[in-house]
């Protein structure tokens with residue numbers, strides 16, 4: 001038996017000016033991909049373990065993951081797709097793919113749908129199972145190609161391997177019992193806010209995911225998934241959806257319809273109304289004056305690294321400084337020019353420079369860099385090993401890094417956008433984040449498992465970046481309208 005499995009993950013923010021070339025994926029090919037994937041807590045890892053446990057020969061043509069950014073370059077998509085197709089071409093018994101579901105390429109709005117259609121053209125009858133991210137913008141074209149489909153049930157995401165196990169188990173029954181599963185897809189016309197998708201706390205997404213888990217206990221239902229979707233994507237099918245894989249089409253359709261009805265009924269709960277930045281800064285000052293220990297976290301969700309933000313919008317730091325807050329640690333801010341200036345100056349030098357606000361944001365007003373004066377406190381290569389719960393033990397890098405100490409703030413500047421998902425982001429540059437009074441992070445969710453436990457309070461802050469929660473800022477052209485909450489007349493009749 002020969003099983004082909006691969007991982008290609010990209011969440012595309014079509015409003016982001018950040019390019020997505022092949023190098024952004026840091027792809028590993030063939031034996032290197034197999035070795036890297038085997039022990040990983042990803043769906044790919046689960047697929048490799050499934051195949052090897054069955055004694056199958058495993059081909060892993062590629063594993064490739066890029067942080068969220070703008071549309072994937074055509075040559076990158078073609079290289080990734082070609083590797084997978086070449087591995088399938090000689091023939092195989094099953095195909096298991098670890099995809100995201102919200103990949104847009106320069107030429108294809110539905111990146112995964114295009115990839116899956118090409119695979120189906122080559123291998124029309126081979127069992128094909130796909131694991132997706134909870135933020136996938138799932139399309140009918142994707143679902144039509146799959147025999148088995150499931151997405152994560154957690155956000156922050158911690159169940160990648162379990163999702164792979166669920167998909168692999170269905171494909172296993174196809175191989176062993178000749179099961180021919182059916183997939184259903186329902187897409188009520190609604191955009192949800194990422195900040196309303198936390199599955200750890202009471203709220204609409206936790207309720208929806210629990211309903212999906214309950215649906216999986218129904219006779220014949222094999223996998224039921226609520227996709228929150230990724231709303232910062234201008235394509236026809238962006239938004240929430242439901243998929244169900246079941247033993248029969250009738251069972252799949254019924255469960256998917258019921259789950260979608262529940263989503264639509266809860267649509268107002270999926271709307272996040274952001275506070276003006278001035279209110280958030282005032283809330284931070286109040287928290288500083290109140291009880292508790294550790295820093296106040298200011299989460300800059302308008303320029304969130306893991307949604308395609310440029311990580312150089314300076315609104316929150318500027319407002320905090322303006323308000324007279326001291327003891328700030330902020331970063332990482334992506335500004336390669338500032339890093340070069342600080343490295344050239346050397347540790348201990350006093351420097352006045354502009355930081356951030358360098359990348360033009362399509363459709364959004366351009367701000368000037370934030371001018372600051374301070375002492376170069378640390379310089380480094382920006383590399384560290386994750387010690388926290390997300391991607392534990394992984395070696396990470398943010399390009400070269402530097403810390404400028406202005407007195408009121410220590411600003412960590414890096415050459416690449418980088419998610420503050422681990423204390424090592426700061427400790428690698430000599431900063432103990434627990435010692436800050438205020439910690440400004442370009443993050444909305446990934447930072448929370450690590451930074452919330454050391455914080456006295458969390459304050460979400462709006463800024464004028466390409467990951468703003470104010471969807472009215474963005475020039476949607478392809479999105480199917482009307483859609484809730486952008487359009488007052490959005491309506492839906494369940495299928």
Ligand SMILES: [Zn+2]
Nearest residue numbers: 133134135157
């Ligand atoms: Zn996600």
